[in-house]
Amino acid sequence: MRSVSFVEHLQLEFEGTLFNEALILEDVDNDGENELVLGNLEGELLVFKGRQHKPWKKYQHRGMITCIAVGDLWNTGKNLLLTITADGWYHVFDFNEQPKDSGELELTFSQALNSNAKTAIIADIDGDGVCELVSGHTDRVVYVYKWQKFEEKVPVTEKTSQQEHEGTVSSDSKGKTSASGRSRKESKVEDTKCPPDSKQPRKPSLLSINKDSSQQEERRKKKIGQFVISNTWTLSSQITSLALYRCNDHRYLLVSQPGGNFVSLFTSEIKTEGSDTPKSATSEMSFFDFPLPFVSGNHHSGIATAMTVISNKHSIWPTPNKPSSLLALGMLDGNISLLDQEQILWTLTLEKNLLTLSKLDVTSDGYEEIIACAWDGSTYIIDSEKNIVCFKFKEDVKAFSTGYFGMESGKNVPCFVYVTFSNTVVIYWNIHLSRMTHANLLTVMENKEEYKKTLRDLGLLDDDTIDEIKFQEMCSRCLYSNRTPTLDHN
Numbered sequence: 001m002r003s004v005s006f007v008e009h010l011q012l013e014f015e016g017t018l019f020n021e022a023l024i025l026e027d028v029d030n031d032g033e034n035e036l037v038l039g040n041l042e043g044e045l046l047v048f049k050g051r052q053h054k055p056w057k058k059y060q061h062r063g064m065i066t067c068i069a070v071g072d073l074w075n076t077g078k079n080l081l082l083t084i085t086a087d088g089w090y091h092v093f094d095f096n097e098q099p100k101d102s103g104e105l106e107l108t109f110s111q112a113l114n115s116n117a118k119t120a121i122i123a124d125i126d127g128d129g130v131c132e133l134v135s136g137h138t139d140r141v142v143y144v145y146k147w148q149k150f151e152e153k154v155p156v157t158e159k160t161s162q163q164e165h166e167g168t169v170s171s172d173s174k175g176k177t178s179a180s181g182r183s184r185k186e187s188k189v190e191d192t193k194c195p196p197d198s199k200q201p202r203k204p205s206l207l208s209i210n211k212d213s214s215q216q217e218e219r220r221k222k223k224i225g226q227f228v229i230s231n232t233w234t235l236s237s238q239i240t241s242l243a244l245y246r247c248n249d250h251r252y253l254l255v256s257q258p259g260g261n262f263v264s265l266f267t268s269e270i271k272t273e274g275s276d277t278p279k280s281a282t283s284e285m286s287f288f289d290f291p292l293p294f295v296s297g298n299h300h301s302g303i304a305t306a307m308t309v310i311s312n313k314h315s316i317w318p319t320p321n322k323p324s325s326l327l328a329l330g331m332l333d334g335n336i337s338l339l340d341q342e343q344i345l346w347t348l349t350l351e352k353n354l355l356t357l358s359k360l361d362v363t364s365d366g367y368e369e370i371i372a373c374a375w376d377g378s379t380y381i382i383d384s385e386k387n388i389v390c391f392k393f394k395e396d397v398k399a400f401s402t403g404y405f406g407m408e409s410g411k412n413v414p415c416f417v418y419v420t421f422s423n424t425v426v427i428y429w430n431i432h433l434s435r436m437t438h439a440n441l442l443t444v445m446e447n448k449e450e451y452k453k454t455l456r457d458l459g460l461l462d463d464d465t466i467d468e469i470k471f472q473e474m475c476s477r478c479l480y481s482n483r484t485p486t487l488d489h490n
Helices: 158-166 206-221 439-445 449-457 466-478
Strands: 002-004 008-012 023-026 035-039 044-048 059-062 063-072 081-084 091-094 110-111 118-123 131-137 141-148 226-234 242-247 250-257 263-270 282-284 305-311 327-332 335-340 344-351 354-360 369-374 376-381 388-392 397-408 411-420 424-429
Touching: 023 063, 023 369, 023 397, 023 411, 035 063, 035 397, 035 424, 044 063, 081 118, 118 242, 131 388, 242 305, 242 327, 250 305, 263 305, 305 354, 305 369, 327 354, 335 369, 397 424, 439 449, 439 466
Parallel strands: 002 388, 063 118
Antiparallel strands: 008 424, 023 035, 035 044, 044 059, 063 081, 081 091, 091 110, 118 131, 131 141, 141 226, 242 250, 250 263, 263 282, 305 327, 327 335, 335 344, 354 369, 369 376, 376 388, 397 411, 411 424
């Protein structure tokens, strides 16, 4: 394993503790340049832009921020910033409506939903062209929310009327049965009333109600809308991460489980050009566990498992014109596997306990590499061919993320973001490697046509093969003597 060094970095002002899911690099203001967004346990939301050392925008929540997501949440063609607090408040910020001359963010919308969210993604999971919000919670439940405008009429039945009166949400009896025996369909959620967690409804605090009820009522007058539950699943173990995996002509909503397992919750067909299949042919899959080969014995069963999806470079199941990707699964004790559909391409064991698993295209070839960060700052870059490069950050870290950041005007550059225990945020930017594998001078020159022409003029190239002995003699003369090689004109 070879080591690399990255030099260009920016240090930002930050205080407090944060969850890893409350750290993200995305374009929140839709200007084409990504910003860095952080939320800490004290409820402080900070947005950093460009090379500024201080926050560009900030907002103070009334509860600890557990996760942050950015995406086209309201399906209007622009990104929105979503923050989720531990007590179940979902806050939305529209940066197109923010005052230009103020560093304080103004809340666009908020709604009390399910508490104790630990991870969330915004994506079109069912192929209908509309983004959904998917959140995983510490009570082992995964919720799928759809955004619904108030103008859109909701069918009111005797059952839903009773639920609104009581302030609770119950499951639809027509939902398909999962492994846990629960699934809910299109349950309506009131803005100021919280749907239940896995056992009983959660009541928001009086302070939250008094503070937010006026804002909620104002949003209702503007007819913004609300989130409604379209599906739920209950897992048998704790949730670490969610991912949308594309395989041939289908997409799968996956959730990781401890012990090197993952579960497929939902599948939908991806329509390809010229296909006669419906645009959104969806079906629910039964639950299944997929144990990794390095899992042996009960000592691995409780270890958290993270996952990330990378672009497919060398598929063993090539299918023309059908998008596909690879799934990286890693137990946080250092074991990592790469899967292509149900085929395990490789498995490796790192020497460190991992903090998180991420991805980034560090070679600029259009294919992402797996980025595994350990608690001591060791950062491993692994490609789909199992080549490993290590970058050693100088401090222990409590949060880590990768992505693209607008360091230069009009240009996003690949970055590593570290949050240290000494209350600093360090962005290493312009992360780039020319290659992942070891290479000598001969290999480099053989792969460059302009170099091969020079070698041919020097008489060092025979049938597109470099004469290694002559090449070594030429290098020795150039480096250690005044003698210079002469061109062979014969």
